[in-house]
Amino acid sequence: MMDGRNSLVLVVEDDLQTRRFLKVNLGRCGWRIIExxxxxxxxxxxxxxxxxxxxxxxxxxxxxxxxxxxxLRQLSDVPILVLSARSQEQDKIEALEAGADDxxxxxxxxxxxxxxxxxxxxxxxxxxxxxxxxxxxxxxVNLAERKVFMAGDEIHLTPIEYRILTLLIRYAGLxxxxxxxxxxxxxxxxxxxxxxxxxxxxxLRHKLEANPARPKYLLTEIGVGYRLVxxxxxx
Amino acid sequence: MMDGRNSLVLVVEDDLQTRRFLKVNLGRCGWRIIExxxxxxxxxxxxxxxxxxxxxxxxxxxxxxxxxxxxLRQLSDVPILVLSARSQEQDKIEALEAGADDxxxxxxxxxxxxxxxxxxxxxxxxxxxxxxxxxxxxxxVNLAERKVFMAGDEIHLTPIEYRILTLLIRYAGLxxxxxxxxxxxxxxxxxxxxxxxxxxxxxLRHKLEANPARPKYLLTEIGVGYRLVxxxxxx
DNA sequence: TTCCTTCTTTACGCAATTTTTACACCTATC
DNA sequence: GATAGGTGTAAAAATTGCGTAAAGAAGGAA
Numbered sequence: 001m002m003d004g005r006n007s008l009v010l011v012v013e014d015d016l017q018t019r020r021f022l023k024v025n026l027g028r029c030g031w032r033i034i035e036x037x038x039x040x041x042x043x044x045x046x047x048x049x050x051x052x053x054x055x056x057x058x059x060x061x062x063x064x065x066x067x068x069x070x071x072l073r074q075l076s077d078v079p080i081l082v083l084s085a086r087s088q089e090q091d092k093i094e095a096l097e098a099g100a101d102d103x104x105x106x107x108x109x110x111x112x113x114x115x116x117x118x119x120x121x122x123x124x125x126x127x128x129x130x131x132x133x134x135x136x137x138x139x140x141v142n143l144a145e146r147k148v149f150m151a152g153d154e155i156h157l158t159p160i161e162y163r164i165l166t167l168l169i170r171y172a173g174l175x176x177x178x179x180x181x182x183x184x185x186x187x188x189x190x191x192x193x194x195x196x197x198x199x200x201x202x203x204l205r206h207k208l209e210a211n212p213a214r215p216k217y218l219l220t221e222i223g224v225g226y227r228l229v230x231x232x233x234x235x
Numbered sequence: 236m237m238d239g240r241n242s243l244v245l246v247v248e249d250d251l252q253t254r255r256f257l258k259v260n261l262g263r264c265g266w267r268i269i270e271x272x273x274x275x276x277x278x279x280x281x282x283x284x285x286x287x288x289x290x291x292x293x294x295x296x297x298x299x300x301x302x303x304x305x306x307l308r309q310l311s312d313v314p315i316l317v318l319s320a321r322s323q324e325q326d327k328i329e330a331l332e333a334g335a336d337d338x339x340x341x342x343x344x345x346x347x348x349x350x351x352x353x354x355x356x357x358x359x360x361x362x363x364x365x366x367x368x369x370x371x372x373x374x375x376v377n378l379a380e381r382k383v384f385m386a387g388d389e390i391h392l393t394p395i396e397y398r399i400l401t402l403l404i405r406y407a408g409l410x411x412x413x414x415x416x417x418x419x420x421x422x423x424x425x426x427x428x429x430x431x432x433x434x435x436x437x438x439l440r441h442k443l444e445a446n447p448a449r450p451k452y453l454l455t456e457i458g459v460g461y462r463l464v465x466x467x468x469x470x
Numbered sequence: 471t472t473c474c475t476t477c478t479t480t481a482c483g484c485a486a487t488t489t490t491t492a493c494a495c496c497t498a499t500c
Numbered sequence: 501g502a503t504a505g506g507t508g509t510a511a512a513a514a515t516t517g518c519g520t521a522a523a524g525a526a527g528g529a530a
Binding site for chain 1 (some may be wrong): 370373375377379381384393394
């Protein structure tokens with residue numbers, strides 16, 4: 001199941017059918033929806049309800065797409081996903097320049113919409129938590145104080161272990177390749193010796209994972225590198 | 236309807252009837268058309284008008300298909316769609332290897348033609364719009380995170396499987412020839428061993444297709460290569 | 471020095487992946 | 501129908517890559 005729980009999405013769209021489609025499908029994925037059928041109403045609802053995300057149709061009857069985006073931007077920094085018909089290629093580019101964060105061309109699939117919405121949320125979340133503390137599931141890393149906690153207990157990491165972890169945090173959710181890790185931690189020498197990595201990942205897992213044989217946070221991407229899982233909403 | 240506005244298409248085709256058919260149907264879809272009835276004229280018009288896309292018949296009276304493709308390639312990087320009769324199986328492969336981007340076998344439908352032309356155009360614009368997520372139908376590939384989803388479930392791919400898939404995504408909607416795939420994945424050695432490809436395409440279909448025997452996404456182009464279907468938008 | 475922590479090196483068992491091998495299929499042509 | 505070319509499946513064997521344990525080496529602090 002996708003993870004859009006608790007997130008409030010405002011749909012600004014004049015076409016009833018599309019609105020209904022969005023309501024049903026987003027609702028099914030756990031998003032909370034509010035609606036507006038024109039630009040004026042949309043702006044009002046943003047002030048009232050402070051949504052976490054806005055889906056904006058570019059072809060509104062009362063306010064043009066670009067204008068709408070910039071007005072929304074005056075109100076808040078909420079991520080905006082723009083919907084455009086095929087005939088509005090130009091509008092869509094202008095909308096992005098005016099401050100929209102992503103776009104989707106009609107018709108689109110539920111899967112695609114979901115993927116985009118989550119990517120948007122994740123991007124903005126990440127910016128928020130950049131106060132020096134990284135959290136995923138039961139793992140908390142205080143980068144400012146160089147402290148690592150697992151399920152409340154402070155964990156001592158050696159310098160190399162810590163550097164590996166912070167590198168993974170910097171690219172949380174993404175795969176960091178063997179060569180990237182090796183280069184960053186040991187310098188350009190042992191470039192083809194994944195051996196060290198295996199050992200240190202073993203150490204990290206031993207310290208951070210409840211079951212090192214079935215890691216929840218530090219995942220192996222065979223033949224490629226390692227990945228630190230992000231956004232593990234703790235149960 | 237479809238979006239070919241502003242795009243200039245050069246049709247190089249000696250057969251009057253085909254030319255007329257293309258002119259009417261492409262015009263109706265919003266493409267702007269210029270024509271040439273032989274290779275020499277075709278080359279001239281490319282220099283004069285700099286089209287966005289070329290449709291090239293392989294059976295021209297004055298210049299052979301392969302030669303024509305390479306001459307065009309000397310002039311520009313414009314995407315080339317090759318038209319071939321059933322009897323020209325071999326020619327079409329050579330044309331692709333000479334630098335053509337896709338092919339269509341006569342007779343073809345307007346819908347097919349349009350889809351191909353758009354895939355070609357999109358490919359040239361793709362560098363701009365790639366946000367790291369590829370979607371077609373229920374298949375979602377997050378290239379940034381190196382994750383693959385089918386109908387919401389994450390699918391694990393092995394390194395080779397993933398590389399094949401991403402190569403197909405890079406040319407989504409277009410054919411990728413056997414030799415292209417082999418060269419890209421295994422290097423210049425096993426160049427005539429389609430065997431590996433069959434096996435790995437089998438694996439991919441097994442993992443990504445609901446019914447591997449009747450693939451919806453990973454299509455076989457007999458004698459040529461494979462094609463990943465794009466833009467399967469489920470309203 | 472001795473103790474302690476950390477890093478490096480070595481060795482080995484296991485699992486995932488790739489390669490090899492073998493065979494069944496489908497379609498078109500003769 | 502037989503045959504051949506291109507194709508898809510299924511399983512093995514071989515290879516590679518991964519994880520663990522444990523012993524030696526380097527540095528720092530008491």
